[in-house]
Amino acid sequence: MATLGSVVFRTRNLHLLANTLSLAAGVLLVATLIALPLAWLTTRSDVPGRRLVTLLGVLPLAIPGYVMAYVLLAVSGRYGALSLALGVDIPRPGGYVGALLALSLYTFPYMFLNLRAALLGLDVSIEESAQALGLTRRQVFFRIVLPQLKPAWMAGGLLIVLHVLGDFGVVSLMRFKTFSYAIFLQYTGAFDRLYAAWLALMLLAVTATLLLAEAKSLRTTFLARRGPGSALPPARTRLGPWRIPVLSGLALVALWSVVLPLGTLVYWSLRGLSSPGVSVAGALLGSVSASAPAAVLTVVLALPVAYASARLRIRSVQWLERVAWMGYAIPPLALALAVIFMALSLAPGLYQTMFLLVAVYAVHFLAEALGPLRTAFYQANPSVEESARTLGRSRIAAFLASVLPSIRPGLVTATAFIFLSVMKELPLTYLLSPIGFQSLAVNVWSLTNEAQYALAAPHALMIVAVSSLFVGLLLHRESNRNSDSNPDVPA
Structure with a gap:
């Protein structure tokens, strides 16, 4: 001690x-x-x-x-x-x-x-x-x-x-x-x-x-309605004389969080066009080659857990969800070190292989896939699956024929989330990737660490461009959710 x-x-x-x-x-x-x-x-x-x-x-x-x-x-x-x-x-x-x-x-x-x-x-x-x-x-x-x-x-x-x-x-x-x-x-x-x-x-x-x-802390919090009725749409507060200061503050936030980053990336990218450096195409190919299989594997692993969580609601499934969240909550560097020590001790041949890297991605990002998939299962009508079962189909056949088509939006969302999260991931990629493997995230970090801003800019700009798909998907889901829940309230 x-x-x-x-x-x-x-x-x-x-x-x-x-x-x-x-x-x-x-x-x-x-x-x-x-x-x-x-x-x-x-x-x-x-x-x-x-x-x-x-x-x-x-x-x-x-x-x-x-x-x-x-x-x-x-x-x-x-x-x-x-x-x-x-x-x-x-x-x-x-x-x-x-x-x-x-x-x-x-x-x-x-x-x-x-x-x-x-x-x-x-x-x-x-x-x-x-x-x-x-x-x-x-x-x-x-x-x-x-x-x-x-x-x-x-x-x-x-x-x-x-x-x-x-x-x-x-x-x-x-x-x-x-x-x-x-x-x-x-x-x-x-x-x-x-x-x-x-x-x-x-x-x-x-x-x-x-x-x-x-x-x-959340166990002691209870905010549900106790009476009948539905929530009313919120009233809009008039800003009045505060409108100009508010718009100025919003412009300042936009300048620092969006305009300045994008402008800087474009500026340094243009300066770096004539400079020989690390291939952006090669780094993009490496990122995609890791992100695509990781997204597919993660969604495949998350499907049965999300299905059981939405339909079965048994205690063992709750524990599976908690384990998935622990994989997400573990800091990536700590997770990478644990995987390195285990691989070198139990299976040295797995260390710095694409198989191990993709598997660790799946463990870390499993929780991100559970949310969209579980929501999709909740929204899918269980009576359709039950009807397919009464017609003599097995549980798997009924799932593939009746449930899978109805959860397609959740599948697409979960796959996109994981794909883009893996593409932006840095510490796991840096410590566990195979020798000679290139990714956009690692190149941005390593080139910036060497003050090679012009060479790092195109890689960073590519990450931002691909990540914008993630933002667009978020906004699309949020807009659909609001229009479904409050159809009479303007956005």
């Missing part, structure tokens, strides 16, 4: 813990400060161009965190795009501030989507009753609306914190030492790989503690 205590409670470890938690808390705070006003403006105000503002709240999802870090580094400094355009030497962000900016601009859409969905689903009659009792709009917002947003805030916050805990690309480019960055340095530098394993276990313990705390 003395040895264990001396390893765990090193001063350096406590410093890493403080850095990691302070970064997670800072990103959560900044993301909330951006997402909550955006969500309220798109659901409760008469702000012009609500659809455009909604698009603004989702578009940054197309720009991975390490690409956002690349943009902040490439736009600043003596030869940065913004510095050259303004004729002013803009200091290059780094450390805590740089990591905070990059991660906040990348993750706030997770909070925005959750809060916006919650605001659209709130029962406005409760707010109207509170106003009838004499409460002002401000009092209603803080006493009635905000408490009801707690589950949505915690869901979005959990996603953000998990991203920060598992992030490696941003903190490594910004040179801010968190658990993930320290694990990477210890492992790749071959300084002390046993110590890297201890750091991974500590990071996993922090993640598990946060998951348990979130689950315990």
